Amino acid sequence: MEEPENNPKFNRRKFFATGLRASFLLGIGGVAALVAKRSIAGGMVWQLDPAKCVQCGRCATNCVMAPSAVKCVHVYAMCGYCDLCGGYFKPETKTLTTAAENQLCPVNAIKRKFVEDPFFEYTIEEPLCIGCGKCVKGCGSFGNGSLQLQVRHNICVNCNHCSIARNCPSDAFSRLPASQPYLLRQVSVENQITAKTPGR
Amino acid sequence: MIRIKTYKPLRPGGKKRKRLALVFLLFLLTTQFLNVYGVQRFPKPEFESGYFQPETLQPAGRAEMLAIMDVFFLVLSLAIVTWLVLKKRSRTGVFWMSLASLAYFGFYRQGCVCSIGAIQNMTLALFDKSYVLPLSAIAFFILPLIVTLFFGRTFCAGVCPFGAMQDLVSFNPQKAGPKLNTVLGLIPYIYLGLAVLYAATGTDFIICRYDPFVGIFRFNASFGMFIFAGALLISGIFIARPYCRFLCPYGVLLNWVSRFSWKHLTITPAQCIQCRLCEDSCPYDAIDMPVTGKNPEIRTATLRKMILICLLIPFFTVLGGWTGSQLHETLAGVNGKVRLSRALLQPAQTTGQPESIEITAFKSSGKPVSQLYAETSLLLKKFYTGGWVLGCFLGLVFGITLAYRMVTTYKTDYTPNKGACFSCARCVDFCPVTLNNNTPKLT
Numbered sequence A: 001m002e003e004p005e006n007n008p009k010f011n012r013r014k015f016f017a018t019g020l021r022a023s024f025l026l027g028i029g030g031v032a033a034l035v036a037k038r039s040i041a042g043g044m045v046w047q048l049d050p051a052k053c054v055q056c057g058r059c060a061t062n063c064v065m066a067p068s069a070v071k072c073v074h075v076y077a078m079c080g081y082c083d084l085c086g087g088y089f090k091p092e093t094k095t096l097t098t099a100a101e102n103q104l105c106p107v108n109a110i111k112r113k114f115v116e117d118p119f120f121e122y123t124i125e126e127p128l129c130i131g132c133g134k135c136v137k138g139c140g141s142f143g144n145g146s147l148q149l150q151v152r153h154n155i156c157v158n159c160n161h162c163s164i165a166r167n168c169p170s171d172a173f174s175r176l177p178a179s180q181p182y183l184l185r186q187v188s189v190e191n192q193i194t195a196k197t198p199g200r
Numbered sequence B: 001m002i003r004i005k006t007y008k009p010l011r012p013g014g015k016k017r018k019r020l021a022l023v024f025l026l027f028l029l030t031t032q033f034l035n036v037y038g039v040q041r042f043p044k045p046e047f048e049s050g051y052f053q054p055e056t057l058q059p060a061g062r063a064e065m066l067a068i069m070d071v072f073f074l075v076l077s078l079a080i081v082t083w084l085v086l087k088k089r090s091r092t093g094v095f096w097m098s099l100a101s102l103a104y105f106g107f108y109r110q111g112c113v114c115s116i117g118a119i120q121n122m123t124l125a126l127f128d129k130s131y132v133l134p135l136s137a138i139a140f141f142i143l144p145l146i147v148t149l150f151f152g153r154t155f156c157a158g159v160c161p162f163g164a165m166q167d168l169v170s171f172n173p174q175k176a177g178p179k180l181n182t183v184l185g186l187i188p189y190i191y192l193g194l195a196v197l198y199a200a201t202g203t204d205f206i207i208c209r210y211d212p213f214v215g216i217f218r219f220n221a222s223f224g225m226f227i228f229a230g231a232l233l234i235s236g237i238f239i240a241r242p243y244c245r246f247l248c249p250y251g252v253l254l255n256w257v258s259r260f261s262w263k264h265l266t267i268t269p270a271q272c273i274q275c276r277l278c279e280d281s282c283p284y285d286a287i288d289m290p291v292t293g294k295n296p297e298i299r300t301a302t303l304r305k306m307i308l309i310c311l312l313i314p315f316f317t318v319l320g321g322w323t324g325s326q327l328h329e330t331l332a333g334v335n336g337k338v339r340l341s342r343a344l345l346q347p348a349q350t351t352g353q354p355e356s357i358e359i360t361a362f363k364s365s366g367k368p369v370s371q372l373y374a375e376t377s378l379l380l381k382k383f384y385t386g387g388w389v390l391g392c393f394l395g396l397v398f399g400i401t402l403a404y405r406m407v408t409t410y411k412t413d414y415t416p417n418k419g420a421c422f423s424c425a426r427c428v429d430f431c432p433v434t435l436n437n438n439t440p441k442l443t
Ligand code: SF4
Pocket: A048, A052, A053, A054, A055, A056, A057, A058, A059, A060, A132, A133, A149, A164, A167, A168, A169, A170, A171, A172, A173
């Protein structure tokens, strides 16, 4: 549909269209420029704050990944290596054996290993862990709180809006810069030193 | 719990300090102090057996390089598709490109971040000064818009994985008719408006929440999403690209930008000869039929129409705005904070029921209730303003849509509707005209 170049109506329309196009371009560019200052190349990732988490169990069920990208993470530096681990054993356990019925974890993802008398090391087998937080609750209530839930970034697909975040009752999720993607609770420096001092 | 009381913390006494442990401790100090917390019921033991405490692994996420690669592939595929549509006019080419995009942006990148969802990142960034957005979200938002501004919706033709997915199933597209197209075509505006409102108030990203295809890309749709995706794909057999035409909020922006596109795909490479061969070729009802001005309307009738339109548009805008503002409490009900405040405010009625986990979590957080209420009332104010803006926008859209249906533009040729056309280049193959001679290839 070629229109004659000398048609004034057509020229007017063309001018109008060019003007509109330019203003659209300015608008799109302007919006981009407004937000560009606050953007980072590496992007943001989702993480939960163990200090806010109440271990409601929704991390296990609300992630778009199955099993969830949220896993129990063991901060060994905080662990007491207890024989009676509040995160490993069910509260009513009588015998401290690795029998499946004694274990708090519904999928037996925690491995208990004897270190030296009377200490035991607990390791999370992350591929098995479903992120239900039962052990985290146990460890937090009876132990040192060294078991903590975290979004594992090697599994998380980094949804634009984390589907656990919108269901988390304690508002524990936030976006973190991808360069610092974990929010593990650490025991304070002084605490660690004093815990060690008696041995000196 | 009772057992625990009898449990004696084991205190290792007089143990040798292990140099290794100290080194590890120092390593810890330098690397991972993000959140310092100290409820140490049991001290850390000091091992005698040479036990080396394992490191707490913190695997990194996707490398930054890969985000740059996403943008690179976006630019590349936009360029290739645009070239295929406008220069090669090749449907086959566009089809293969759309499959490639489906594989990369859909199944490999698992549909995140996409241009449609990036609307929300942009909105949140505009309204929440503390929100830092990834550069790739900006790129995914603006690049397709800019390309569309110049060349039409080539993004929809062969880059968007949603479009490609639906194109694969459109075996038997039926005409929906102009009325149905117009009415259903209003839904994307509502969706866009709500998405912007909820992103601006930091409530939720509803486009991502109700993303029908992401479950397919990840092979793990929830039951509800599976039904939604299934319904879309099955209806997509008869109504080509139902999501694109009747839901996609980004499509609204593309539609408007495309109307002013500089070089848009044409059905014919040269001059339309009104052979009507392409008339039914578009599966999306995006071809505008010629409207010849055989009986031009009388001036007074046109004038009356114009006056009516000039009155109707402001009327619908204000009516919409008012309705929106009246609905703001309902709209705000989606917000978690607002819901929490409401739950806290009516504890008496719900006796007998156990306290909701949200309330328990809130109580244990130690945040003062007054602060929550203050935040909620601020949110409600935002929703009130947002309700007005959303309502005005929808009213305006409704008015303009009505006006559009009242006026007739006369034209002689078959042309793609620049707004609705996805530049898929299907119709191109139906046109018998060739570039060199203005006569049909076939007779
Ligand atoms: S949803 Fe929130 S409160 Fe529940 S387990 Fe996950 S982080 Fe903790």
